[in-house]
Amino acid sequence: MSKWLERQPDLLARKLEHFARLSPEDIEALDRIWRRKSVTAPPQDDIVRQGDPPGGVRLMQAGWACRYRMLADGRRQILSFFLPGDLCDLNNFVLRRMDHSVMALTPVRYTMLGAEDFDSLTTRRPRLMHALWWDNLVAMAIQREWTVNLGQRSAVERLAHLLCELYVRLHVIGLANGGAFDLPITQVELADTVGLSPVHVSRTLKDLRERNLVQLHRGKLEIFDFQALSSVALFRPDYLHLAAEGAHLAANA
Amino acid sequence: MSKWLERQPDLLARKLEHFARLSPEDIEALDRIWRRKSVTAPPQDDIVRQGDPPGGVRLMQAGWACRYRMLADGRRQILSFFLPGDLCDLNNFVLRRMDHSVMALTPVRYTMLGAEDFDSLTTRRPRLMHALWWDNLVAMAIQREWTVNLGQRSAVERLAHLLCELYVRLHVIGLANGGAFDLPITQVELADTVGLSPVHVSRTLKDLRERNLVQLHRGKLEIFDFQALSSVALFRPDYLHLAAEGAHLAANA
DNA sequence: CGAATCGTTGACGTAAGTCAATTGCGGTGG
DNA sequence: CCACCGCAATTGACTTACGTCAACGATTCG
Numbered sequence A, B: 001m002s003k004w005l006e007r008q009p010d011l012l013a014r015k016l017e018h019f020a021r022l023s024p025e026d027i028e029a030l031d032r033i034w035r036r037k038s039v040t041a042p043p044q045d046d047i048v049r050q051g052d053p054p055g056g057v058r059l060m061q062a063g064w065a066c067r068y069r070m071l072a073d074g075r076r077q078i079l080s081f082f083l084p085g086d087l088c089d090l091n092n093f094v095l096r097r098m099d100h101s102v103m104a105l106t107p108v109r110y111t112m113l114g115a116e117d118f119d120s121l122t123t124r125r126p127r128l129m130h131a132l133w134w135d136n137l138v139a140m141a142i143q144r145e146w147t148v149n150l151g152q153r154s155a156v157e158r159l160a161h162l163l164c165e166l167y168v169r170l171h172v173i174g175l176a177n178g179g180a181f182d183l184p185i186t187q188v189e190l191a192d193t194v195g196l197s198p199v200h201v202s203r204t205l206k207d208l209r210e211r212n213l214v215q216l217h218r219g220k221l222e223i224f225d226f227q228a229l230s231s232v233a234l235f236r237p238d239y240l241h242l243a244a245e246g247a248h249l250a251a252n253a
Numbered sequence C: 001c002g003a004a005t006c007g008t009t010g011a012c013g014t015a016a017g018t019c020a021a022t023t024g025c026g027g028t029g030g
Numbered sequence D: 001c002c003a004c005c006g007c008a009a010t011t012g013a014c015t016t017a018c019g020t021c022a023a024c025g026a027t028t029c030g
Helices: A011-014 A022-032 A115-124 A125-153 A155-172 A187-194 A198-210 A226-233 A244-251 B011-016 B025-034 B117-126 B125-153 B155-172 B187-194 B198-210 B224-233 B246-250
Strands: A039-043 A047-048 A058-064 A065-070 A076-082 A102-104 A108-113 A180-182 A212-216 A221-225 B039-041 B046-048 B058-060 B065-070 B076-080 B103-106 B110-115 B180-182 B214-217 B220-223
Touching: A011 A022, A011 A125, A022 A115, A022 A125, A022 B224, A039 B065, A065 A187, A065 B125, A076 A187, A115 A125, A125 A155, A125 B076, A125 B117, A125 B125, A125 B187, A155 A180, A155 A187, A155 A198, A155 A221, A187 A198, A198 A212, A212 B076, B011 B025, B011 B125, B011 B180, B025 B125, B046 B214, B065 B187, B076 B125, B076 B187, B110 B224, B117 B125, B117 B214, B125 B155, B155 B180, B155 B187, B155 B198, B155 B220, B155 B224, B187 B198, B198 B214
Parallel strands: none
Antiparallel strands: A039 A108, A047 A102, A058 A108, A065 A076, A065 A102, A180 A221, A212 A221, B039 B110, B046 B103, B058 B110, B065 B076, B065 B103, B180 B220, B214 B220
């Protein structure tokens, strides 16, 4: 089995504990959800397609996916990355058609949640639901920060910022070791994320490499100096709304 | 009194009816909220400041405001516009500090909503609450579309797209007459919205003017050919999730 | 009427895009 | 095992869209 499909048992609880203190019962409830029947998708597969009716909330359990939107002439913008423990659109039930697609970047495993799940969580595990809302608000804040990234930052700053953000997010779910993590996406995908051409992404990565900040080699990203990288990126982790521990984590690394 | 501070009575109901069929009781409930004690702010005033605790949800009643975020070196990105009938962050209660600021662009009037309001709406006026969630999801979709805008579109496309979007949004609340509406922001603010320099905004507006698409003169925007403008912008109104009527509206103009 | 603010224009600089050739690499099959 | 393929990444030469700087109009407001 691909390493990408393995579910880490307490990954979600670990993340949510940054947002609210969870009781043993909360963790137990999370665990039951985590063990449910899951679905897998191969890389490049569209999990959700623009124009489809929503069909429920997806809880990502393993692998990377991304949300993207295409223009009529074929240009593509990647709008967000879904990492293990992420929810795709907490409120999905409300709208009638998806205005974007979601694609697997690696082999992906996820499980579906229905409106009933959230109803029952709201009444029976309010703390947990509170943490899910928090997580949702952080997702919105990330979206805003990407807007800042594309609107204001230069190529180097943009890429550096993205890498800082991914590092912190992956660290929170225990998928970053030291300064390194798996970055299973091509430079074309990176380009569609940061709004640059693929060749300029290549050049910019080279630049970052030559400054001894990071190295991306065969899908593995190594950060040599997180402090320096975040200062190049003008990275301020406040928008990730981590509790004290997490902020501290982001500061060191 | 400034024209910007006048509350249009059924503006909010008009918008929400695009999202859900409202009962007379729903409309009555909306109306009671709309008539509450309101607060005003002068142009340029920060209504919410980055770092502050949230302090409740604001329902915009009149005037324009914007959400923005600053980088350490002074660059500013405008993240969204708040128009009459918009809610600032439905879930605000959850987080502890604001990661962005909100500033009045014109004289602004708004009213505060507390968690109790939403609790009571959820139990007593579920249809209405549903419409508010819908509105919130549309706000998120707009944020994503801005990401697309900044990441993929050229200067002309970007500005054209912004104008199309504003036209549709203003039309929905009855603030667009024919092809024209008030656009009470400077070119510097436009620039910080679309991630261009102010002088390039000026040139790009000139370009659009010379193509006989739009004219912006003394805070009044006139759209001469919405079809042509949206095709220049690659504007697809799907992300605004209007009901059939609204989609049709966007198509014609 | 004058000061401040906002918009416009021109000349010039630069970051990023485009095109195209080349290299590296992992998988496949003979 | 090596030859071949296909994809991803790199590099160089050249183009272009947009930024910067600075001067100059226009409009608003006291």
